[in-house]
Amino acid sequence: MILSRRMAEYAVKVKYEDLPDEVVEYTKLCILDWYGSALAGKDEKPIQSLLELVQEWGGNEQATLITGGKSSIGNACLVNGASSHIVELDDIHKSSIIHAGTVVIPAAAAVAEAHNLSGKDLITAVAVGYEICYRIGEAVSPSHYYYWHNTATCGTFGSAAAVAKLLKLNVEQTMYALGNAGTQAAGLWEFIEDGANTKQLHTAKAAYNGALAALLAKKDFTSASRILEGRRGFFNAMSEKYDTDKITRNLGEEFKILENSFKIHASCRHTHPAMDCVQTIMKENSLSHEQIQNISIQTYQTVLNITDNPNPETVYASKFSSQFCAALIAIKCSASLIDYNEEILQSPEVRELMKKVTVVADPYYENAYPEKWGAKVVITLNDGRTFSEATDYPKGDPEKPADKEELIQKFKSMTLGKVWNAEEHVQAVLGLEKIDTAEWISMALGEEQCKQTQ
């Protein structure tokens, strides 16, 4: 069996009517959460730089830019894909280590809008896009993740699959889309050493590349048929080990979008398990950060690979520092978007506490990863008392879920100052299946908020 064919047959077969209610509801929450992140990030400098560039390039008014106005599908993928990843609050799937929303949804929303498709079409396409990239990410985890940013690499397949679904590609064409997605898959973790803008470029390009592959596939632009398992394909080139069974097992019988996690803290997901533990210890024992002698974090190795940074120099980099994140939540008992800022990053209080944070790998958490993203935290006080707390899952995981109301609240707090009528935006997205055209996207994703905030 050719894996791309199996995935393509699945994608072609799925119908909105076959989606269980909970999948429809969950997918809309994913879209809402994505939308909040995109709005929250739109005024950041890297996004404005990308916006400037696409304005210089120009494009037909096919799809709404989250920054306002319209441009080509390609340009919308770039701007919206970047914007939804910068505040580090977008959704995440543990076992594939993918933020699917920021790649799949910009591409799907742009194409749905350009082709005037229904909300049902969009929901179906997003569910398909998540399914495909999650499975590919699971197949190559964890080895692929050492060098590669799964969201960018595997995400490209998700973007392609979602757009393929919207364009009603046949099986062959969907295989072309997947093949040319895989051959464009890119995104190295090296940027993390510099806390560089690259991370947003990754999601922008993954959305763009996947959409490009699918739009070309519609024109019968051919690709490798065995892009995953082929001798010189994605699996062999980009992972030490892979498991093809992850692609096919129960495909079409379950919906992996239901395994999606939502982020509550505004930092890299890998910092969350420890942060939750710190928060619990501080809250439940009514402690103050001045009492702390040290904070010891035991966790899985990837936390160290990505977030072991005792001295982040920028606010952005601070979201990838376990030391900073643990200190922040110990001090403020909260770590939402507004808690990450230059002032607190430079405050002596945080800097002092950061020195008291140690992060080490622990076999229990390492073995459980990536199915479980866990941590144990031991806080020792100056008076010698110790408190410990452990979790196998960060808050917002399906095993420790955030509910609909919490996500609506998160949307409202993320979009504060970005839109006047957050409630209307929430209602538009949560009523998506009742809207016959993609006009809502234009409303919800830009023009109205743009007018109202000017």
Add this chain to the structure above:
Amino acid sequence: MILSRRMAEYAVKVKYEDLPDEVVEYTKLCILDWYGSALAGKDEKPIQSLLELVQEWGGNEQATLITGGKSSIGNACLVNGASSHIVELDDIHKSSIIHAGTVVIPAAAAVAEAHNLSGKDLITAVAVGYEICYRIGEAVSPSHYYYWHNTATCGTFGSAAAVAKLLKLNVEQTMYALGNAGTQAAGLWEFIEDGANTKQLHTAKAAYNGALAALLAKKDFTSASRILEGRRGFFNAMSEKYDTDKITRNLGEEFKILENSFKIHASCRHTHPAMDCVQTIMKENSLSHEQIQNISIQTYQTVLNITDNPNPETVYASKFSSQFCAALIAIKCSASLIDYNEEILQSPEVRELMKKVTVVADPYYENAYPEKWGAKVVITLNDGRTFSEATDYPKGDPEKPADKEELIQKFKSMTLGKVWNAEEHVQAVLGLEKIDTAEWISMALGEEQCKQTQ
């Protein structure tokens, strides 16, 4: 020393006035050769598909499309980058295994035109772009090439470096351009199994991605500073072995563009050494293909990896079949663009002879590769006589050079039916350093030929 910094310092420092005359002359030949390939390919279906897509997307009239008309820099990179790679006659650098022209020149030409820069600016930028990607390709050869299409992956750095030079980026910004080029580097060889359109997508995207990285760098969009040698950078992620010395040795003291090879036969370069030998044996001994009992090719392993295909099903795939290419040249004693067609691919005469071709790896050639791309051919006749011929270099290599007149002739044969006034186009490109603005590009790369052929 940080490798990106060393490369950026080099790129910033190079001036047109410092280029030796032979570098200027050779660079113009590279541009001419690229231009011929781009014109030759522009009406092929995959290029027309890309053209349709960029027309749907639209874009400001910044840069000329080889197919006629203008669009954005990004769109011009896509169309022109794809078009110049499809007839498989574009230039190649042996030791890096890169076709630099098809990636570096579309990006450089588009940006030079959009910014109304001089011919001298363009020549300098192209020489810099070649230098950078050749060195990176040499550093990761040969291991990288097993999975990765160097032209696409390493080429992205070349496109970024050329555009960085044109945009007069400073050292920091040039480092950003290189970093965000490397993190976008992609292109798997798997497509070759299907003879798919992917190869043109690779060059289109490498041109686009490099230009995007540099244009963003101009806006201070940051990247990984150690994109090559970093722990999770390009070298470690994408090659088994690498040699950083290839990046720095004599950088700024030599011009690697002078090591460029030009292709005479219209097929994959790896098929050429054996084809040259077959051609020599057939010509010098006045043999006819009916006399042949078998053709035995001994060569380096990569020839087998890429071109051991006894049954190509499309004209495109036939250019990647050592069996077909050897049979073709034995029968026709020529293998120019018009010799590759459906009729000859399906002819019983070629099909019969293809069965008599064997390709095996030989340690002598394998050890010499990639510095030398050699082959030995033994032809055995039905009457038992044998003839053998060996070469360390295919025709068109610097060691076995094609001269300026041959390249002008090649341009004219490639563009037959594409332009009326080939001689004027040749003169425009070969007089590039005398033209003060990039207006010539608009003339040479599209509008005039477009008008005249309509």
